[in-house]
Amino acid sequence: MEATFLGIRVELIISVLAFVGAFATVAAMAVPFLARDARAARLRTITKAREELSRQQVAELEQKRARWRPQRSATVLQNIVDKLNLEKLIAPKGLKQKLVQAGYRQPFAPKVYVGLRVLLMGVFLFGGFLYTTVLVQEEMLFLMKILIMFGAGAVGFYLPQILLTNAITKRRNEMTLSFPDALDLLVISSEAGLSIEAAFHRVTSEIEESSPALSEEFGLTTAELSFLGDRRRAYTNFADRTGLASAKALAVTLLQSEKYGTSISNALKVLSQENRDERMSRAERKAAALPAQLTVPMIVFFLPVLFVVILGPAGLRISDM
Structure with missing residues:
Protein backbone atom coordinates (compact mmCIF):
# COMPACT_ATOMS: atom_id res chain seq x y z
CA MET A 1 0.00 0.00 0.00
CA GLU A 2 1.47 3.39 -1.05
CA ALA A 3 2.21 6.00 1.67
CA THR A 4 0.23 9.22 1.37
CA PHE A 5 0.20 12.61 3.07
CA LEU A 6 -2.99 14.67 2.87
CA GLY A 7 -4.00 12.54 -0.08
CA ILE A 8 -0.72 13.14 -1.95
CA ARG A 9 1.84 10.45 -2.47
CA VAL A 10 5.00 10.89 -0.40
CA GLU A 11 7.22 10.07 -3.39
CA LEU A 12 5.69 12.97 -5.34
CA ILE A 13 6.22 15.37 -2.44
CA ILE A 14 9.87 14.29 -2.13
CA SER A 15 10.37 14.76 -5.86
CA VAL A 16 8.87 18.25 -5.81
CA LEU A 17 10.96 19.29 -2.81
CA ALA A 18 14.09 17.91 -4.45
CA PHE A 19 13.31 19.86 -7.62
CA VAL A 20 12.70 23.07 -5.65
CA GLY A 21 15.94 22.61 -3.73
CA ALA A 22 17.94 21.96 -6.88
CA PHE A 23 16.38 24.98 -8.61
CA ALA A 24 17.13 27.21 -5.59
CA THR A 25 20.74 26.00 -5.54
CA VAL A 26 21.23 26.71 -9.24
CA ALA A 27 19.52 30.12 -8.91
CA ALA A 28 21.69 31.05 -5.92
CA MET A 29 24.80 30.20 -7.91
CA ALA A 30 23.61 32.02 -11.05
CA VAL A 31 22.40 35.29 -9.45
CA PRO A 32 25.92 36.71 -8.78
CA PHE A 33 26.91 36.08 -12.39
CA LEU A 34 23.75 37.76 -13.65
CA ALA A 35 24.39 40.74 -11.36
CA ARG A 36 27.92 41.01 -12.72
CA ASP A 37 26.59 40.94 -16.26
CA ALA A 38 24.12 43.74 -15.42
CA ARG A 39 26.90 45.77 -13.79
CA ALA A 40 29.13 45.22 -16.82
CA ALA A 41 26.28 46.31 -19.08
CA ARG A 42 25.83 49.51 -17.06
CA LEU A 43 29.58 50.18 -17.22
CA ARG A 44 29.54 49.65 -20.97
CA THR A 45 26.62 52.08 -21.28
CA ILE A 46 28.47 54.71 -19.21
CA THR A 47 31.62 54.21 -21.27
CA LYS A 48 29.69 54.64 -24.51
CA ALA A 49 28.02 57.79 -23.18
CA ARG A 50 31.41 59.19 -22.14
CA GLU A 51 32.88 58.42 -25.57
CA GLU A 52 29.90 60.06 -27.29
CA LEU A 53 30.28 63.13 -25.08
CA SER A 54 33.98 63.27 -25.90
CA ARG A 55 33.24 63.06 -29.63
CA GLN A 56 30.74 65.90 -29.33
CA GLN A 57 33.25 68.06 -27.49
CA VAL A 58 35.93 67.31 -30.08
CA ALA A 59 33.54 68.30 -32.88
CA GLU A 60 32.66 71.56 -31.11
CA LEU A 61 36.31 72.38 -30.54
CA GLU A 62 37.09 71.70 -34.19
CA GLN A 63 34.33 74.10 -35.24
CA LYS A 64 35.70 76.77 -32.91
CA ARG A 65 39.22 76.24 -34.22
CA ALA A 66 37.93 76.71 -37.75
CA ARG A 67 36.51 80.08 -36.69
CA TRP A 68 39.81 80.99 -35.02
CA ARG A 69 41.97 80.59 -38.11
CA PRO A 70 43.92 83.80 -38.67
CA GLN A 71 42.95 86.07 -41.51
CA ARG A 72 45.45 87.60 -43.90
CA SER A 73 45.73 90.85 -41.94
CA ALA A 74 46.38 88.93 -38.73
CA THR A 75 49.10 86.93 -40.48
CA VAL A 76 50.78 90.14 -41.62
CA LEU A 77 50.76 91.49 -38.06
CA GLN A 78 52.24 88.23 -36.77
CA ASN A 79 55.06 88.41 -39.29
CA ILE A 80 55.84 92.00 -38.30
CA VAL A 81 55.94 91.13 -34.61
CA ASP A 82 58.13 88.08 -35.23
CA LYS A 83 60.64 89.94 -37.41
CA LEU A 84 60.99 92.90 -35.04
CA ASN A 85 60.77 90.70 -31.90
CA LEU A 86 58.21 93.08 -30.44
CA GLU A 87 56.30 90.56 -28.33
CA LYS A 88 59.13 90.30 -25.79
CA LEU A 89 59.72 94.05 -25.77
CA ILE A 90 56.27 95.60 -25.28
CA ALA A 91 53.94 92.71 -24.34
CA PRO A 92 52.62 93.35 -20.79
CA LYS A 93 52.82 90.71 -18.09
CA GLY A 94 49.98 88.22 -18.10
CA LEU A 95 48.86 89.22 -21.60
CA LYS A 96 47.75 85.73 -22.62
CA GLN A 97 45.55 85.34 -19.56
CA LYS A 98 43.96 88.76 -20.14
CA LEU A 99 43.23 87.89 -23.75
CA VAL A 100 41.67 84.58 -22.68
CA GLN A 101 39.49 86.39 -20.14
CA ALA A 102 38.36 88.73 -22.92
CA GLY A 103 37.43 85.73 -25.10
CA TYR A 104 40.46 85.82 -27.45
CA ARG A 105 42.04 82.43 -26.84
CA GLN A 106 43.49 81.97 -30.33
CA PRO A 107 47.19 81.07 -30.31
CA PHE A 108 48.00 84.06 -32.52
CA ALA A 109 46.06 86.58 -30.36
CA PRO A 110 49.06 87.95 -28.36
CA LYS A 111 51.07 88.69 -31.50
CA VAL A 112 48.09 90.34 -33.18
CA TYR A 113 47.50 92.45 -30.07
CA VAL A 114 51.12 93.63 -29.96
CA GLY A 115 51.17 94.28 -33.70
CA LEU A 116 47.94 96.24 -33.46
CA ARG A 117 49.41 98.46 -30.75
CA VAL A 118 52.43 99.25 -32.90
CA LEU A 119 50.30 99.82 -35.99
CA LYS A 286 22.68 99.71 -6.93
CA ALA A 287 19.16 100.68 -5.88
CA ALA A 288 20.45 102.44 -2.76
CA ALA A 289 23.03 104.38 -4.83
CA LEU A 290 20.44 105.72 -7.29
CA PRO A 291 19.39 108.82 -5.26
CA ALA A 292 22.99 110.00 -4.95
CA GLN A 293 23.66 109.34 -8.64
CA LEU A 294 20.53 111.22 -9.71
CA THR A 295 21.41 114.32 -7.70
CA VAL A 296 23.83 115.83 -10.22
CA PRO A 297 21.60 115.22 -13.30
CA MET A 298 18.65 116.76 -11.46
CA ILE A 299 20.69 119.82 -10.52
CA VAL A 300 22.06 120.26 -14.04
CA PHE A 301 18.91 119.54 -16.08
CA PHE A 302 15.93 120.01 -13.74
CA LEU A 303 16.69 123.08 -11.64
CA PRO A 304 17.44 125.48 -14.56
CA VAL A 305 14.12 124.62 -16.16
CA LEU A 306 12.40 125.06 -12.81
CA PHE A 307 13.99 128.50 -12.34
CA VAL A 308 12.91 129.53 -15.85
CA VAL A 309 9.32 128.42 -15.20
CA ILE A 310 9.15 130.17 -11.81
CA LEU A 311 11.09 133.33 -12.53
CA GLY A 312 10.20 133.69 -16.23
CA PRO A 313 6.79 135.38 -15.76
CA ALA A 314 8.21 137.72 -13.12
CA GLY A 315 11.06 138.68 -15.44
CA LEU A 316 8.64 139.34 -18.30
CA ARG A 317 6.49 141.61 -16.09
CA ILE A 318 9.52 143.51 -14.91
CA SER A 319 10.70 143.99 -18.49
CA ASP A 320 7.26 145.33 -19.51
CA MET A 321 7.21 147.97 -16.78
Whole structure:
Protein backbone atom coordinates (compact mmCIF):
# COMPACT_ATOMS: atom_id res chain seq x y z
CA MET A 1 0.00 0.00 0.00
CA GLU A 2 1.47 3.39 -1.05
CA ALA A 3 2.21 6.00 1.67
CA THR A 4 0.23 9.22 1.37
CA PHE A 5 0.20 12.61 3.07
CA LEU A 6 -2.99 14.67 2.87
CA GLY A 7 -4.00 12.54 -0.08
CA ILE A 8 -0.72 13.14 -1.95
CA ARG A 9 1.84 10.45 -2.47
CA VAL A 10 5.00 10.89 -0.40
CA GLU A 11 7.22 10.07 -3.39
CA LEU A 12 5.69 12.97 -5.34
CA ILE A 13 6.22 15.37 -2.44
CA ILE A 14 9.87 14.29 -2.13
CA SER A 15 10.37 14.76 -5.86
CA VAL A 16 8.87 18.25 -5.81
CA LEU A 17 10.96 19.29 -2.81
CA ALA A 18 14.09 17.91 -4.45
CA PHE A 19 13.31 19.86 -7.62
CA VAL A 20 12.70 23.07 -5.65
CA GLY A 21 15.94 22.61 -3.73
CA ALA A 22 17.94 21.96 -6.88
CA PHE A 23 16.38 24.98 -8.61
CA ALA A 24 17.13 27.21 -5.59
CA THR A 25 20.74 26.00 -5.54
CA VAL A 26 21.23 26.71 -9.24
CA ALA A 27 19.52 30.12 -8.91
CA ALA A 28 21.69 31.05 -5.92
CA MET A 29 24.80 30.20 -7.91
CA ALA A 30 23.61 32.02 -11.05
CA VAL A 31 22.40 35.29 -9.45
CA PRO A 32 25.92 36.71 -8.78
CA PHE A 33 26.91 36.08 -12.39
CA LEU A 34 23.75 37.76 -13.65
CA ALA A 35 24.39 40.74 -11.36
CA ARG A 36 27.92 41.01 -12.72
CA ASP A 37 26.59 40.94 -16.26
CA ALA A 38 24.12 43.74 -15.42
CA ARG A 39 26.90 45.77 -13.79
CA ALA A 40 29.13 45.22 -16.82
CA ALA A 41 26.28 46.31 -19.08
CA ARG A 42 25.83 49.51 -17.06
CA LEU A 43 29.58 50.18 -17.22
CA ARG A 44 29.54 49.65 -20.97
CA THR A 45 26.62 52.08 -21.28
CA ILE A 46 28.47 54.71 -19.21
CA THR A 47 31.62 54.21 -21.27
CA LYS A 48 29.69 54.64 -24.51
CA ALA A 49 28.02 57.79 -23.18
CA ARG A 50 31.41 59.19 -22.14
CA GLU A 51 32.88 58.42 -25.57
CA GLU A 52 29.90 60.06 -27.29
CA LEU A 53 30.28 63.13 -25.08
CA SER A 54 33.98 63.27 -25.90
CA ARG A 55 33.24 63.06 -29.63
CA GLN A 56 30.74 65.90 -29.33
CA GLN A 57 33.25 68.06 -27.49
CA VAL A 58 35.93 67.31 -30.08
CA ALA A 59 33.54 68.30 -32.88
CA GLU A 60 32.66 71.56 -31.11
CA LEU A 61 36.31 72.38 -30.54
CA GLU A 62 37.09 71.70 -34.19
CA GLN A 63 34.33 74.10 -35.24
CA LYS A 64 35.70 76.77 -32.91
CA ARG A 65 39.22 76.24 -34.22
CA ALA A 66 37.93 76.71 -37.75
CA ARG A 67 36.51 80.08 -36.69
CA TRP A 68 39.81 80.99 -35.02
CA ARG A 69 41.97 80.59 -38.11
CA PRO A 70 43.92 83.80 -38.67
CA GLN A 71 42.95 86.07 -41.51
CA ARG A 72 45.45 87.60 -43.90
CA SER A 73 45.73 90.85 -41.94
CA ALA A 74 46.38 88.93 -38.73
CA THR A 75 49.10 86.93 -40.48
CA VAL A 76 50.78 90.14 -41.62
CA LEU A 77 50.76 91.49 -38.06
CA GLN A 78 52.24 88.23 -36.77
CA ASN A 79 55.06 88.41 -39.29
CA ILE A 80 55.84 92.00 -38.30
CA VAL A 81 55.94 91.13 -34.61
CA ASP A 82 58.13 88.08 -35.23
CA LYS A 83 60.64 89.94 -37.41
CA LEU A 84 60.99 92.90 -35.04
CA ASN A 85 60.77 90.70 -31.90
CA LEU A 86 58.21 93.08 -30.44
CA GLU A 87 56.30 90.56 -28.33
CA LYS A 88 59.13 90.30 -25.79
CA LEU A 89 59.72 94.05 -25.77
CA ILE A 90 56.27 95.60 -25.28
CA ALA A 91 53.94 92.71 -24.34
CA PRO A 92 52.62 93.35 -20.79
CA LYS A 93 52.82 90.71 -18.09
CA GLY A 94 49.98 88.22 -18.10
CA LEU A 95 48.86 89.22 -21.60
CA LYS A 96 47.75 85.73 -22.62
CA GLN A 97 45.55 85.34 -19.56
CA LYS A 98 43.96 88.76 -20.14
CA LEU A 99 43.23 87.89 -23.75
CA VAL A 100 41.67 84.58 -22.68
CA GLN A 101 39.49 86.39 -20.14
CA ALA A 102 38.36 88.73 -22.92
CA GLY A 103 37.43 85.73 -25.10
CA TYR A 104 40.46 85.82 -27.45
CA ARG A 105 42.04 82.43 -26.84
CA GLN A 106 43.49 81.97 -30.33
CA PRO A 107 47.19 81.07 -30.31
CA PHE A 108 48.00 84.06 -32.52
CA ALA A 109 46.06 86.58 -30.36
CA PRO A 110 49.06 87.95 -28.36
CA LYS A 111 51.07 88.69 -31.50
CA VAL A 112 48.09 90.34 -33.18
CA TYR A 113 47.50 92.45 -30.07
CA VAL A 114 51.12 93.63 -29.96
CA GLY A 115 51.17 94.28 -33.70
CA LEU A 116 47.94 96.24 -33.46
CA ARG A 117 49.41 98.46 -30.75
CA VAL A 118 52.43 99.25 -32.90
CA LEU A 119 50.30 99.82 -35.99
CA LEU A 120 47.89 102.18 -34.24
CA MET A 121 50.76 104.06 -32.66
CA GLY A 122 52.24 104.66 -36.12
CA VAL A 123 48.88 105.65 -37.61
CA PHE A 124 48.07 108.12 -34.81
CA LEU A 125 51.61 109.50 -34.90
CA PHE A 126 51.30 110.11 -38.65
CA GLY A 127 47.86 111.67 -38.10
CA GLY A 128 49.34 114.03 -35.52
CA PHE A 129 52.10 114.96 -37.96
CA LEU A 130 49.55 115.75 -40.68
CA TYR A 131 47.48 117.80 -38.24
CA THR A 132 50.38 119.93 -37.09
CA THR A 133 51.96 120.47 -40.51
CA VAL A 134 49.10 120.51 -43.04
CA LEU A 135 45.73 121.07 -41.41
CA VAL A 136 46.71 123.80 -38.95
CA GLN A 137 47.24 127.01 -40.92
CA GLU A 138 48.43 129.27 -38.12
CA GLU A 139 51.92 129.16 -36.70
CA MET A 140 52.55 126.69 -33.90
CA LEU A 141 55.52 126.28 -31.62
CA PHE A 142 57.82 123.39 -32.42
CA LEU A 143 57.47 122.04 -28.87
CA MET A 144 53.66 122.09 -29.18
CA LYS A 145 53.89 120.14 -32.45
CA ILE A 146 56.10 117.52 -30.80
CA LEU A 147 53.69 117.23 -27.87
CA ILE A 148 50.68 116.76 -30.14
CA MET A 149 52.43 114.16 -32.28
CA PHE A 150 53.71 112.11 -29.37
CA GLY A 151 50.41 112.50 -27.53
CA ALA A 152 48.56 111.09 -30.55
CA GLY A 153 51.07 108.22 -30.74
CA ALA A 154 50.55 107.45 -27.04
CA VAL A 155 46.78 107.38 -27.55
CA GLY A 156 47.17 104.89 -30.41
CA PHE A 157 49.58 102.77 -28.37
CA TYR A 158 47.33 102.50 -25.30
CA LEU A 159 43.99 102.33 -27.12
CA PRO A 160 44.08 98.50 -27.60
CA GLN A 161 44.85 98.08 -23.91
CA ILE A 162 41.83 100.19 -22.95
CA LEU A 163 39.59 98.26 -25.34
CA LEU A 164 40.92 94.95 -23.95
CA THR A 165 40.15 96.03 -20.39
CA ASN A 166 36.64 97.06 -21.39
CA ALA A 167 36.09 93.71 -23.16
CA ILE A 168 37.22 91.81 -20.05
CA THR A 169 34.91 93.86 -17.83
CA LYS A 170 31.92 93.43 -20.14
CA ARG A 171 32.43 89.69 -20.50
CA ARG A 172 32.94 89.27 -16.76
CA ASN A 173 29.75 91.19 -15.98
CA GLU A 174 27.79 88.98 -18.37
CA MET A 175 29.12 85.80 -16.75
CA THR A 176 28.56 87.17 -13.24
CA LEU A 177 24.90 87.84 -14.04
CA SER A 178 24.26 84.28 -15.26
CA PHE A 179 26.54 82.36 -12.89
CA PRO A 180 23.92 81.81 -10.11
CA ASP A 181 21.52 80.30 -12.67
CA ALA A 182 24.29 78.01 -13.91
CA LEU A 183 24.94 76.86 -10.34
CA ASP A 184 21.23 76.10 -9.90
CA LEU A 185 21.35 73.95 -13.03
CA LEU A 186 24.43 72.17 -11.67
CA VAL A 187 22.57 71.43 -8.44
CA ILE A 188 19.57 70.04 -10.32
CA SER A 189 21.78 67.93 -12.58
CA SER A 190 23.82 66.51 -9.70
CA GLU A 191 20.70 65.67 -7.71
CA ALA A 192 19.30 63.91 -10.80
CA GLY A 193 22.26 61.53 -10.69
CA LEU A 194 24.37 62.96 -13.49
CA SER A 195 28.14 62.92 -13.27
CA ILE A 196 30.00 66.19 -13.04
CA GLU A 197 31.02 65.95 -16.73
CA ALA A 198 27.42 65.34 -17.81
CA ALA A 199 26.21 68.13 -15.50
CA PHE A 200 28.68 70.61 -17.03
CA HIS A 201 27.62 69.51 -20.52
CA ARG A 202 23.96 70.01 -19.61
CA VAL A 203 24.64 73.49 -18.26
CA THR A 204 26.56 74.31 -21.45
CA SER A 205 23.54 73.60 -23.62
CA GLU A 206 21.00 75.23 -21.30
CA ILE A 207 22.67 78.64 -20.86
CA GLU A 208 23.92 79.01 -24.42
CA GLU A 209 21.27 81.62 -25.30
CA SER A 210 21.32 83.60 -22.05
CA SER A 211 25.12 83.76 -21.66
CA PRO A 212 27.21 82.55 -24.62
CA ALA A 213 30.48 83.43 -22.86
CA LEU A 214 29.73 81.36 -19.76
CA SER A 215 28.38 78.53 -21.91
CA GLU A 216 31.65 78.49 -23.84
CA GLU A 217 33.68 78.28 -20.63
CA PHE A 218 31.56 75.41 -19.29
CA GLY A 219 31.94 73.61 -22.62
CA LEU A 220 35.72 73.92 -22.54
CA THR A 221 35.76 72.66 -18.96
CA THR A 222 33.67 69.65 -20.00
CA ALA A 223 36.18 68.85 -22.73
CA GLU A 224 39.09 69.19 -20.30
CA LEU A 225 37.37 66.91 -17.77
CA SER A 226 36.94 64.31 -20.52
CA PHE A 227 40.51 64.46 -21.86
CA LEU A 228 42.72 65.67 -19.01
CA GLY A 229 43.68 63.17 -16.36
CA ASP A 230 43.97 65.85 -13.69
CA ARG A 231 40.63 67.30 -12.61
CA ARG A 232 42.36 69.92 -10.48
CA ARG A 233 43.93 71.38 -13.59
CA ALA A 234 40.57 71.49 -15.41
CA TYR A 235 38.85 73.30 -12.52
CA THR A 236 41.79 75.70 -12.10
CA ASN A 237 41.77 76.51 -15.81
CA PHE A 238 38.04 77.25 -15.59
CA ALA A 239 38.61 79.72 -12.74
CA ASP A 240 41.55 81.39 -14.52
CA ARG A 241 39.71 81.75 -17.83
CA THR A 242 36.67 83.41 -16.26
CA GLY A 243 38.46 85.47 -13.62
CA LEU A 244 35.39 85.31 -11.38
CA ALA A 245 35.55 84.87 -7.63
CA SER A 246 32.45 82.65 -7.88
CA ALA A 247 34.21 80.38 -10.40
CA LYS A 248 37.19 80.05 -8.06
CA ALA A 249 34.83 79.16 -5.21
CA LEU A 250 33.15 76.54 -7.44
CA ALA A 251 36.53 75.02 -8.34
CA VAL A 252 37.57 74.84 -4.67
CA THR A 253 34.21 73.32 -3.72
CA LEU A 254 34.41 70.59 -6.36
CA LEU A 255 38.02 69.77 -5.48
CA GLN A 256 37.23 69.51 -1.76
CA SER A 257 34.18 67.35 -2.44
CA GLU A 258 36.24 64.91 -4.51
CA LYS A 259 39.13 64.95 -2.04
CA TYR A 260 37.10 64.30 1.12
CA GLY A 261 34.23 62.35 -0.44
CA THR A 262 31.50 64.77 0.63
CA SER A 263 28.24 65.25 -1.25
CA ILE A 264 28.71 67.45 -4.30
CA SER A 265 25.02 68.38 -4.49
CA ASN A 266 24.95 69.68 -0.89
CA ALA A 267 28.10 71.74 -1.45
CA LEU A 268 26.69 73.16 -4.68
CA LYS A 269 23.44 74.04 -2.90
CA VAL A 270 25.31 76.12 -0.33
CA LEU A 271 27.40 77.80 -3.04
CA SER A 272 24.33 78.49 -5.18
CA GLN A 273 22.52 80.11 -2.25
CA GLU A 274 25.54 82.30 -1.53
CA ASN A 275 25.67 83.45 -5.15
CA ARG A 276 21.97 84.28 -5.20
CA ASP A 277 22.34 86.27 -1.98
CA GLU A 278 25.34 88.10 -3.41
CA ARG A 279 23.42 88.95 -6.59
CA MET A 280 20.55 90.29 -4.51
CA SER A 281 22.91 92.38 -2.38
CA ARG A 282 24.46 93.87 -5.53
CA ALA A 283 21.03 94.82 -6.79
CA GLU A 284 20.17 96.40 -3.43
CA ARG A 285 23.43 98.40 -3.44
CA LYS A 286 22.68 99.71 -6.93
CA ALA A 287 19.16 100.68 -5.88
CA ALA A 288 20.45 102.44 -2.76
CA ALA A 289 23.03 104.38 -4.83
CA LEU A 290 20.44 105.72 -7.29
CA PRO A 291 19.39 108.82 -5.26
CA ALA A 292 22.99 110.00 -4.95
CA GLN A 293 23.66 109.34 -8.64
CA LEU A 294 20.53 111.22 -9.71
CA THR A 295 21.41 114.32 -7.70
CA VAL A 296 23.83 115.83 -10.22
CA PRO A 297 21.60 115.22 -13.30
CA MET A 298 18.65 116.76 -11.46
CA ILE A 299 20.69 119.82 -10.52
CA VAL A 300 22.06 120.26 -14.04
CA PHE A 301 18.91 119.54 -16.08
CA PHE A 302 15.93 120.01 -13.74
CA LEU A 303 16.69 123.08 -11.64
CA PRO A 304 17.44 125.48 -14.56
CA VAL A 305 14.12 124.62 -16.16
CA LEU A 306 12.40 125.06 -12.81
CA PHE A 307 13.99 128.50 -12.34
CA VAL A 308 12.91 129.53 -15.85
CA VAL A 309 9.32 128.42 -15.20
CA ILE A 310 9.15 130.17 -11.81
CA LEU A 311 11.09 133.33 -12.53
CA GLY A 312 10.20 133.69 -16.23
CA PRO A 313 6.79 135.38 -15.76
CA ALA A 314 8.21 137.72 -13.12
CA GLY A 315 11.06 138.68 -15.44
CA LEU A 316 8.64 139.34 -18.30
CA ARG A 317 6.49 141.61 -16.09
CA ILE A 318 9.52 143.51 -14.91
CA SER A 319 10.70 143.99 -18.49
CA ASP A 320 7.26 145.33 -19.51
CA MET A 321 7.21 147.97 -16.78
